[in-house]
Amino acid sequence: MAVSIAMFACSAEAQYKGDLTVQVEGLNGQKGLLCYKLFSGSQGFPDSNEKAVKKDCIKITEEPIKLTFKNLTAGSYAVAVFHDTNGDRKLNRNSAGMPLEGYGFSNNPAVKTGPPKFGQAVFLVAGPNTNIRIQMKYGN
Template identity: 55%
Template sequence: MLLLAVLGNLVWPFSAKANFNGELTVEIDGLKNKKGQVCISLFATSEGFPSDRGLQKQCSKITATPLDITFENLKAGNYAVAVFHDQNDDGTFNSNAFGIPEEGFGFSRNPEIRTSAPKFSEAAFLVAGPNTNIQIQLKYF
């Protein structure tokens, strides 16, 4: 009987995590101005990161700086976020003929940007509680 109680206590945390739904709040800082909107994509895997739509995408008018955007009902796990300041409100991340970004951008965990976007693993973070908060500092060239 004691063995069953111990095994039940070991299994319960794992089953509780399977039914877990958390909230992620992303604070976007470093906005150059309040023109346009901010678009943010949430990824649960490396597939398509960072340029595709991802698991969820939100665009929001800039009402304050820093700007907070929230994702709800997230299962526990690793996620990564890509964000850009869509200054001209066209819904796309604009770059010049040489591929240099013309709009501000950022990624979760604020990895150093060299010659290309970071890998999913460089931007990944864990959502494991009811409320997770991260901060992204936008970069402009």
């Protein structure tokens, strides 16, 4: 009997769901859109639309903006956001590959020669409510 109870507990724990709230701060105005991508693994992070668990672009109506993701399976996630000032739903870059629009990542890692790795932006959704903050960065 104890074995089946332990197996049930592990199974229930693996299926745990929680909500994630991401507060995006430091936007440089309300012009354009805020685009986000939520990843549950390193594949495609931070650029791939196909590998993102959730992705969208929303109108900026206030600052800070709160993004809420409901019923996420417990586990590791990372978020990438950018301020799409011209509304083309792409992070525009200069000829050297540097972003021309604002961007940010979960954990607010230092960005030096390229985007951070998933491991630098990863956080754990493990309770009923997880809250994180992303500070926008602008190149100019």
